[in-house]
Amino acid sequence: MKRRSRRALIYLALVAAQVFALFPFWWMITTSLKHQVEIFGGLEFLPQAPTLDNFAALFDRYNFGPFLANSLLVVAFSVAGSLLLGTPAAYALTKLPTESWLQRQALIVVLLVRMLPAILLVIPFYLVLANYGLLNTRLGLILVYTGLNTGFVIWLMQSFLAEIPRDIEEAALVDGDSRLSALRRIVLPLAAPGLAATAIFSVINIYNDFLIALTMTSTPDAQTIPVGVSTLIGKIQIQWGPMAAAGVVGALPIIVFALIVQRHFVRGLTLGAVK
Amino acid sequence: MELRYELVCKRFGAADALIDLDLHAPDGCFLVMLGPSGCGKTTALRLLAGLDDPTSGRMFIGPRDVTPLQPRERDIAMVFQSYALYPHKTVAENIEYPLRIRRLTQTDRQERVAQVAKMLNIDAYLERYPRQLSGGQRQRVALARAIVRQPQAFLMDEPLSNLDAQLRFQMRAELKRLQKSLAVTTVYVTHDQLEAMTMADLIAVLSNGRLQQLATPAEIYARPANLFVASFCGSPPMNLLHGTVTNGHFQRAEGTFPIDNGPASELVLGFRPEHAQITMRGAPDSFAGEIYVVEPLGSETLVSVKVGADRVNVRVWSDFQGQIGDHCGVRPDASRTVLFEKDSGQLIKGSTSGSSKQPGTGGVRESA
Numbered sequence: 114m115k116r117r118s119r120r121a122l123i124y125l126a127l128v129a130a131q132v133f134a135l136f137p138f139w140w141m142i143t144t145s146l147k148h149q150v151e152i153f154g155g156l157e158f159l160p161q162a163p164t165l166d167n168f169a170a171l172f173d174r175y176n177f178g179p180f181l182a183n184s185l186l187v188v189a190f191s192v193a194g195s196l197l198l199g200t201p202a203a204y205a206l207t208k209l210p211t212e213s214w215l216q217r218q219a220l221i222v223v224l225l226v227r228m229l230p231a232i233l234l235v236i237p238f239y240l241v242l243a244n245y246g247l248l249n250t251r252l253g254l255i256l257v258y259t260g261l262n263t264g265f266v267i268w269l270m271q272s273f274l275a276e277i278p279r280d281i282e283e284a285a286l287v288d289g290d291s292r293l294s295a296l297r298r299i300v301l302p303l304a305a306p307g308l309a310a311t312a313i314f315s316v317i318n319i320y321n322d323f324l325i326a327l328t329m330t331s332t333p334d335a336q337t338i339p340v341g342v343s344t345l346i347g348k349i350q351i352q353w354g355p356m357a358a359a360g361v362v363g364a365l366p367i368i369v370f371a372l373i374v375q376r377h378f379v380r381g382l383t384l385g386a387v388k
Numbered sequence: 389m390e391l392r393y394e395l396v397c398k399r400f401g402a403a404d405a406l407i408d409l410d411l412h413a414p415d416g417c418f419l420v421m422l423g424p425s426g427c428g429k430t431t432a433l434r435l436l437a438g439l440d441d442p443t444s445g446r447m448f449i450g451p452r453d454v455t456p457l458q459p460r461e462r463d464i465a466m467v468f469q470s471y472a473l474y475p476h477k478t479v480a481e482n483i484e485y486p487l488r489i490r491r492l493t494q495t496d497r498q499e500r501v502a503q504v505a506k507m508l509n510i511d512a513y514l515e516r517y518p519r520q521l522s523g524g525q526r527q528r529v530a531l532a533r534a535i536v537r538q539p540q541a542f543l544m545d546e547p548l549s550n551l552d553a554q555l556r557f558q559m560r561a562e563l564k565r566l567q568k569s570l571a572v573t574t575v576y577v578t579h580d581q582l583e584a585m586t587m588a589d590l591i592a593v594l595s596n597g598r599l600q601q602l603a604t605p606a607e608i609y610a611r612p613a614n615l616f617v618a619s620f621c622g623s624p625p626m627n628l629l630h631g632t633v634t635n636g637h638f639q640r641a642e643g644t645f646p647i648d649n650g651p652a653s654e655l656v657l658g659f660r661p662e663h664a665q666i667t668m669r670g671a672p673d674s675f676a677g678e679i680y681v682v683e684p685l686g687s688e689t690l691v692s693v694k695v696g697a698d699r700v701n702v703r704v705w706s707d708f709q710g711q712i713g714d715h716c717g718v719r720p721d722a723s724r725t726v727l728f729e730k731d732s733g734q735l736i737k738g739s740t741s742g743s744s745k746q747p748g749t750g751g752v753r754e755s756a
């Protein structure tokens with residue numbers, strides 16, 4: 114009896130947490146489906162006359178297409194790039210003697226970049242990009258994000274890779290693999306949950322970034338969704354409807370991606386947590 | 389292929405894990421490296437596999453000097469103590485992995501896998517994942533992955549140590565048969581002297597990174613090269629009594645025993661439990677003692693006798709009647725004793741005959 118009431122309490126708490134977490138989302142979706150009049154009209158939980166006008170306006174009038182494309186491109190390339198750079202580096206770090214001076218120093222140096230607030234890095238990055246004519250380009254953004262995110266990838270992947278038993282990799286070496294093919298065929302598949310978790314964190318970090326994108330870009334040629342949405346805040350009026358629509362469209366790729374890697378992701382989180 | 393270690397040393401930081409290992413295993417030999425935990429067995433195996441580099445020395449597989457070669461160039465197969473199965477691959481995929489790397493065709497691979505799986509009785513589990521198997525089944529899969537190709541040598545690191553006693557007994561026999569039928573030179577590492585004695589063609593006893601003795605099990609049993617080997621091999625191990633030599637007699641406070649002229653110094657007299665008799669106290673050539681404990685083993689009985697400060701084990705027939713506390717004597721079988729130098733611990737005089745394991749005759753029935 115006591116156990117059941119405890120369970121009920123736990124579920125109640127979980128439901129409350131869900132409502133708390135999902136309500137803004139619900140509000141965003143309903144708002145995106147309401148007419149301007151209705152948005153300002155009062156607290157309606159369901160749109161009285163659902164409309165897709167906001168979405169149409171978003172793409173027709175507010176140029177959302179290029180923003181979305183820029184975001185997807187920049188995120189895809191910088192996440193792929195930082196995984197490609199960071200994972201081999203993390204692998205190499207696991208081959209240093211565990212907890213050795215060298216390993217610790219290397220990890221601290223890698224972390225240093227992450228510890229600096231982004232606002233401190235914005236100006237140097239701006240100057241470098243300006244120097245190479247990469248301001249307001251997607252390539253420029255990709256380079257900055259890749260650089261910033263690689264350290265994060267090294268840290269996460271280092272702890273995931275360190276948990277793969279040495280014996281298993283060595284068995285592959287004895288069975289006839291080279292270091293590289295053992296890494297590709299045995300180590301990386303075993304690190305897949307870690308890769309998925311790292312990838313999703315990276316995607317969210319980069320996709321959400323506002324400060325760097327705002328500084329490095331100036332036109333829809335390279336501006337990303339967060340910057341694009343900010344243009345909906347006019348001097349006189351805030352376009353709530355299209356803004357909510359932008360939120361919905363902007364959240365979609367992340368949700369789809371999260372659903373795809375979800376299975377790995379949860380395993381990845383707990384895998385890392387054991388350490 | 390014959391295997392050879394030539395003056396191989398391995399140092400980890402300041403610690404020597406392996407010192408001047410010189411070892412030769414002829415083609416087709418079942419070589420067991422035996423020694424207590426931490427003596428360097430795994431290190432020796434990893435060096436031969438190419439997973440670690442020696443600090444100095446060279447290793448040969450057949451005529452090839454493999455010292456500078458990568459593991460995959462050495463063409464050996466290894467069974468790890470942890471089995472090291474690939475957790476994301478099924479049993480069949482695990483076993484065929486070495487073949488896949490060697491680019492065998494799918495039909496060839498399937499044929500070999502089926503054959504090996506049948507040989508090791510795991511053909512029913514081919515589609516399972518390692519985590520769905522018991523310890524014994526995993527051990528067989530690890531073995532199957534090793535024997536699925538014909539390597540130059542098998543290296544096995546305590547492959548039976550994670551199994552229960554029953555399964556270990558069974559697998560010991562199967563492994564020995566398997567090795568003989570495949571006739572591939574095998575280095576088998578264990579800390580279990582029983583495994584070494586029962587399976588090996590040759591035993592290499594290691595202690596503290598040094599090779600103590602390389603010999604057949606019979607030789608090791610009858611003439612251990614030093615006190616370490618004497619006390620490590622055999623269950624119970626060889627009896628060792630400290631004493632001095634005067635006038636061709638080994639002397640202790642509890643009695644004397646005639647020996648060939650040894651150097652006049654302090655010696656250790658060694659004899660196996662089955663190469664001694666329980667006598668009455670004061671019988672000629674016996675050491676006076678007191679029965680410490682009597683352990684019936686079914687087919688025979690093990691009597692532990694306190695001789696001075698030392699304990700001596702004697703195997704007798706199971707109709708032995710003595711009781712704890714009874715006074716008695718222990719008389720070693722003169723033709724089966726060995727002598728060690730006390731200071732160096734080295735064998736001085738080999739015992740004169742082989743190592744037939746007959747329980748000692750003649751237990752005394754009465755107490756003195």
Ligand SMILES: Nc1ncnc2c1ncn2[C@@H]1O[C@H](COP(=O)(O)OP(=O)(O)O)[C@@H](O)[C@H]1O
Nearest residue numbers: 400404405423424425426427428429430431432
């Ligand atoms: N990677 C290593 N780093 C430092 N010391 C090691 C390493 N591997 C083994 N040793 C040391 O070398 C000695 C022999 O180890 P090992 O070969 O594993 O022994 P065994 O397999 O006989 O139990 C031990 O004292 C061990 O602590």
Ligand SMILES: [Mg+2]
Nearest residue numbers: 426429430431
């Ligand atoms: Mg070991």
